[in-house]
Amino acid sequence: MTDSSIKTQCPYCGVGCGLEVSPPAAPGKAVNRDSQGNPVWKVKGDRHHPSSQGMVCVKGATVAESIDRDRLRYPMLRESLDQPFRRASWDEALDLIANRLKTVCDESGANATCMYGSGQMQTEEYYVAQKLLKGCLGTNNFDSNSRLCMSSAVAGYVQSLGSDGPPCCYEDLDLTDCAFIIGSNTAECHPIVFNRLQKHHKRNHHVKLIVVDPRRTPTAEVADLHLAIQPGTDIDLLNGIGYLLLQWGEIDRSFIDECTSKFSDFAEVVQHYPPQEVAKRCGISAKEVELAARYWSESKRVLSLWSQGVNQSSEGTAKVCSLINLHLLTGQIGKPGCGPFSLTGQPNAMGGREVGGLAHLLPGYRSVSNAQHRQELEHLWQLPPGQISPSPGRTAWDIIRGLETGEVQFLWVVATNPAVSLPDLERVKAALAKSPFTVCQDAYYPTETTAYAHVLLPAAQWGEKTGVMTNSERVVTLCSAFRSPVGEAKPDWEIISQVARRIGFGNKFAFTSSAQVYAEYVQVTRDRPCDMTGLSHERLLADGPTQWPCPDRGNASPKRLYTDLRFPTADGRAKFSACHSQGLAEPADPEYPFVLTTGRLYGHWHTQTRTGRIDKIKQMHPEPFMEIHPRDARTLGIEDNQWVEVRSRRGIAQFPAKITSAIAPNTVFVPMHWGYLWADKSEANALTHPKSCPHSLQPELKACAVQIVPL
Numbered sequence: 001m002t003d004s005s006i007k008t009q010c011p012y013c014g015v016g017c018g019l020e021v022s023p024p025a026a027p028g029k030a031v032n033r034d035s036q037g038n039p040v041w042k043v044k045g046d047r048h049h050p051s052s053q054g055m056v057c058v059k060g061a062t063v064a065e066s067i068d069r070d071r072l073r074y075p076m077l078r079e080s081l082d083q084p085f086r087r088a089s090w091d092e093a094l095d096l097i098a099n100r101l102k103t104v105c106d107e108s109g110a111n112a113t114c115m116y117g118s119g120q121m122q123t124e125e126y127y128v129a130q131k132l133l134k135g136c137l138g139t140n141n142f143d144s145n146s147r148l149c150m151s152s153a154v155a156g157y158v159q160s161l162g163s164d165g166p167p168c169c170y171e172d173l174d175l176t177d178c179a180f181i182i183g184s185n186t187a188e189c190h191p192i193v194f195n196r197l198q199k200h201h202k203r204n205h206h207v208k209l210i211v212v213d214p215r216r217t218p219t220a221e222v223a224d225l226h227l228a229i230q231p232g233t234d235i236d237l238l239n240g241i242g243y244l245l246l247q248w249g250e251i252d253r254s255f256i257d258e259c260t261s262k263f264s265d266f267a268e269v270v271q272h273y274p275p276q277e278v279a280k281r282c283g284i285s286a287k288e289v290e291l292a293a294r295y296w297s298e299s300k301r302v303l304s305l306w307s308q309g310v311n312q313s314s315e316g317t318a319k320v321c322s323l324i325n326l327h328l329l330t331g332q333i334g335k336p337g338c339g340p341f342s343l344t345g346q347p348n349a350m351g352g353r354e355v356g357g358l359a360h361l362l363p364g365y366r367s368v369s370n371a372q373h374r375q376e377l378e379h380l381w382q383l384p385p386g387q388i389s390p391s392p393g394r395t396a397w398d399i400i401r402g403l404e405t406g407e408v409q410f411l412w413v414v415a416t417n418p419a420v421s422l423p424d425l426e427r428v429k430a431a432l433a434k435s436p437f438t439v440c441q442d443a444y445y446p447t448e449t450t451a452y453a454h455v456l457l458p459a460a461q462w463g464e465k466t467g468v469m470t471n472s473e474r475v476v477t478l479c480s481a482f483r484s485p486v487g488e489a490k491p492d493w494e495i496i497s498q499v500a501r502r503i504g505f506g507n508k509f510a511f512t513s514s515a516q517v518y519a520e521y522v523q524v525t526r527d528r529p530c531d532m533t534g535l536s537h538e539r540l541l542a543d544g545p546t547q548w549p550c551p552d553r554g555n556a557s558p559k560r561l562y563t564d565l566r567f568p569t570a571d572g573r574a575k576f577s578a579c580h581s582q583g584l585a586e587p588a589d590p591e592y593p594f595v596l597t598t599g600r601l602y603g604h605w606h607t608q609t610r611t612g613r614i615d616k617i618k619q620m621h622p623e624p625f626m627e628i629h630p631r632d633a634r635t636l637g638i639e640d641n642q643w644v645e646v647r648s649r650r651g652i653a654q655f656p657a658k659i660t661s662a663i664a665p666n667t668v669f670v671p672m673h674w675g676y677l678w679a680d681k682s683e684a685n686a687l688t689h690p691k692s693c694p695h696s697l698q699p700e701l702k703a704c705a706v707q708i709v710p711l
Ligand code: SF4
Pocket: 010, 011, 012, 013, 014, 015, 016, 017, 055, 056, 057, 058, 059, 060, 061, 190, 191, 192, 193
């Protein structure tokens, strides 16, 4: 690191690559400029970061270009959505928010207020939000866009292993004999993880790579076995592999007997999944099912990796549990090179989970429905007994429903863009338009969601504030500020604390730095599975990124969880959670004969709030498209690049067709990144539905039934 460079973490995906950032003009060197001639901070990979060793993808490499573009620079207000915004002072805006919050709480109760946050928030920002809403106000109505991303992984880990927290680490990518990637286009969405895995795969001919995905993605292109299953048949496949492993006796009997429970339930369920039957349901051959099971049985160390293709499902938790079942069956957990490893979507979604950033959670991997957990936090936060509500708060979709019914009267959106990312967008926009009072706290303006705001608060973003993020392998990185916020922007933790002080909680929010917030936060993790009491900003600055658990008792913790094969369940055993496949919530039918599946592209991030403002990425992915199989294109008379209209029961969107055999017949694919600001009429989520997993309450954003009409 040069004297003037700062170490931080990439603010995009959950791989959490380390970055080194230095000023646009180093002494004696030419000024670094973007394509428009503006000075841009220089970004390169941090070779000393344990998770990425200097590697970055195009998103991380170009992130600094977005810092100054289209920023929200000062607070703005308006009485109603049909009025223009007017500039306001921070005092006026914060007083207005505090007064409105107090009035709504007094007149309608705290449950009429909601905050909807994001995996972009730093841990300190999540923490003050939990303390304000769940602690001081007494409502659990804080949910985040992790509900759309990782909540099935959270629920699956808790159900099977007793706690959230991926048990693996990135070193396992170098040690595995067989990587089983399901529901993840890792090459495009977690590229640095994939690069590392691919290197290991190329160098070691015995290593197998299995990819389960309805599309032949760049990830599937290099697989030894690509299982292009029909959308919604993941559990059939997983149970089918379990059936064969059991039949062949390729199981770890002593692990099952000593470390697990409910094995007989699992054995009963999987007997209904013989390979011929599974092949028929999945749309693949029985030989392919057998080969997947054979690869699994011949490998001593199977590492499974998954992401939104599994999580964004009306049976997302069941899918996660079905995958973990295979690891329990073969004893492939708690050891190097193996285990069930969820790839986190966002840069600090892991931090958000640790700090309770979902409507059913409390900080320190606690649950709102657990009386002891509530008491512990009431004690730590010096709140009266019973202050924390035992009822889970509103999830992302429940907030929309609450706006529709009028039960939600105050909505505070932080660092996310629900007017693009939620399903059934027309319904979402109509609900947002009904909101009596919405605060949007964001770095950028405009976004699709700012159109529905009464108050805009300018947030400092990555590089303008100091705070902590946790990546997919539980490595905590201090992200140091390297420049001042633009205009009057402030860090989210400071904005939320200022509102809290204005409504009378000054003694609990007297923080003057994010380091102070973090010092308080780590104390609430004491003796919890995610114990971080040994961490502080000072230590992270001195020692660099550090993996949790990291208690203050000195000894370094193992890199992997559950190495002693004891699990944080009541009996210390991991639990087989056997599930039958239910299929898609909205399968294709004669009226809507195609299954639409959605996903992400290499260069873009979520709703393009940043990447849509970066020239290189815009050139890589200039417009949305719809992939369709040549057979279906022929049947419908569609030519390459011809515009088509895609219709679902909820909405309509238009795309140019991309004819490719990479997508299976009867299935079409569209990327999810385009909101109406970037491409009018090409919103993927105008088509999707909100039916959700009953356990994780994560919507099935990955699939819905559609018609295709050539234009
Ligand atoms: Fe950033 Fe993810 Fe790319 Fe790493 S892989 S540079 S964390 S977007």
